[in-house]
Amino acid sequence: MNKQIKLLEDKEQLIKQALDICLVKIQEAIAERGQCTIALAGGNTPKPLYESIAAQNLAWDKIHVFWGDERYVAPDHPDSNERMARQAWLDRVPIPPTNIHPMETGAGNPETDASKHDAHLQEFFQVPTGEFPSFDLILLGMGGDGHTASLFPHTDALKVSDRLITVGNKDGQPRLTFTVPLINQARCVIFLVAGADKQTALDQVFAEKADDMNYPSRLIQPQGELQWLLTGVNI
Numbered sequence: 001m002n003k004q005i006k007l008l009e010d011k012e013q014l015i016k017q018a019l020d021i022c023l024v025k026i027q028e029a030i031a032e033r034g035q036c037t038i039a040l041a042g043g044n045t046p047k048p049l050y051e052s053i054a055a056q057n058l059a060w061d062k063i064h065v066f067w068g069d070e071r072y073v074a075p076d077h078p079d080s081n082e083r084m085a086r087q088a089w090l091d092r093v094p095i096p097p098t099n100i101h102p103m104e105t106g107a108g109n110p111e112t113d114a115s116k117h118d119a120h121l122q123e124f125f126q127v128p129t130g131e132f133p134s135f136d137l138i139l140l141g142m143g144g145d146g147h148t149a150s151l152f153p154h155t156d157a158l159k160v161s162d163r164l165i166t167v168g169n170k171d172g173q174p175r176l177t178f179t180v181p182l183i184n185q186a187r188c189v190i191f192l193v194a195g196a197d198k199q200t201a202l203d204q205v206f207a208e209k210a211d212d213m214n215y216p217s218r219l220i221q222p223q224g225e226l227q228w229l230l231t232g233v234n235i
Contacts, residue, residue: 029136042081050089069150069177070103146201146215150175187224
């Protein structure tokens, strides 16, 4: 694993740095493999990044967009990660609809929808059951409790190692989420972390020894690159 930690002056600089890295990774993937697979984060921090990507002139037909996690709500719900990304980016560019791969939430059963998306990823990447595909780029945030994607402290989702997608749990509310081994198979993972409220968790995530179940972001150790882009904290 190639790990880099960068402390930026402010959120504007963080987004600029993230954009630069994303553009390089997208172009490298297309040049090397003919397409780029990218998994998006939810929350407020990455929204200006998506708006910035939308302003670029990219080979949209060669970019496939996924989500690292999703709240178990309809895609037009204000809390939907898909909705935010569509408004900020995907609805603004001529990307083929078949290149957008949201986590479906309409079955009325999170386990059913998790299994359905798991099967979709296996089919798209052409990997057999039990193997994990390599995303070119996975974007992640981190909560003040140290969670990432919908991998929350002391939840069953943290221990799932035989599936690509599982059901996360936030205060009794189900989420769909990438599993730890799927994230760790990525060629590049970028954490976008902004705000002093993340300091305590960040100290534990970066500590040589701490409890992974308390601070799930510690579990993210990809086989490729790991980039931490930080602002508003001390390291």
